[in-house]
Amino acid sequence: MEEGSIVSRHLWAPWRAEYFRMPKRDGCIFCEAMAGADDLVLIRERTCFALLNAFPYTGGHLMTAPYRHTARLDDLAEGELADLIFLARRCARAIARAFKPDGMNLGLNLGAAAGAGVTDHLHLHVVPRWTGDTNFMTVLSGHRVVSEGLRETREKFMAALAELEPRAHA
Ligand SMILES: [Zn+2]
Numbered sequence: 001m002e003e004g005s006i007v008s009r010h011l012w013a014p015w016r017a018e019y020f021r022m023p024k025r026d027g028c029i030f031c032e033a034m035a036g037a038d039d040l041v042l043i044r045e046r047t048c049f050a051l052l053n054a055f056p057y058t059g060g061h062l063m064t065a066p067y068r069h070t071a072r073l074d075d076l077a078e079g080e081l082a083d084l085i086f087l088a089r090r091c092a093r094a095i096a097r098a099f100k101p102d103g104m105n106l107g108l109n110l111g112a113a114a115g116a117g118v119t120d121h122l123h124l125h126v127v128p129r130w131t132g133d134t135n136f137m138t139v140l141s142g143h144r145v146v147s148e149g150l151r152e153t154r155e156k157f158m159a160a161l162a163e164l165e166p167r168a169h170a
Pocket residue numbers: 028029030031032068069070120121
């Protein structure tokens with residue numbers, strides 16, 4: 001695999017290879033997602049937001065990130081750090097309800113050596129896992145299939161969130 005993150009060594013998702021072949025954008029994908037009407041964004045909170053990973057390791061792979069563009073944990077205030085993990089917990093609950101995984105990876109990859117694909121805007125991965133999922137979804141390939149998968153993932157996630165938090169989504 002092309003990187004050394006905690007999850008990538010155990011999984012193979014064809015579109016991730018494609019991601020690493022893509023030319024790097026000038027802008028930051030997190031800043032662009034949060035500023036625009038990006039349909040990858042799932043939840044906007046006070047200091048942080050949650051978004052789908054466009055190149056998921058597994059179905060339901062999402063991330064939480066601070067609005068603040070920084071690579072350094074030291075730059076985040078206590079409130080931002082708390083928001084980041086609380087939002088990840090909300091997401092994990094909705095993922096558990098929507099996708100019924102056997103387990104989950106939650107993690108920060110800080111720096112390219114640690115497997116970060118985007119190194120200058122830190123983000124917390126929330127990755128649902130299934131027993132024996134090493135080859136999960138390997139039959140899928142190509143942008144069309146991936147984007148359809150993302151739309152379905154988004155719908156299932158938002159439906160689960162609305163069931164868990166009915167007042168917030170009334
Ligand atoms: Zn950014």
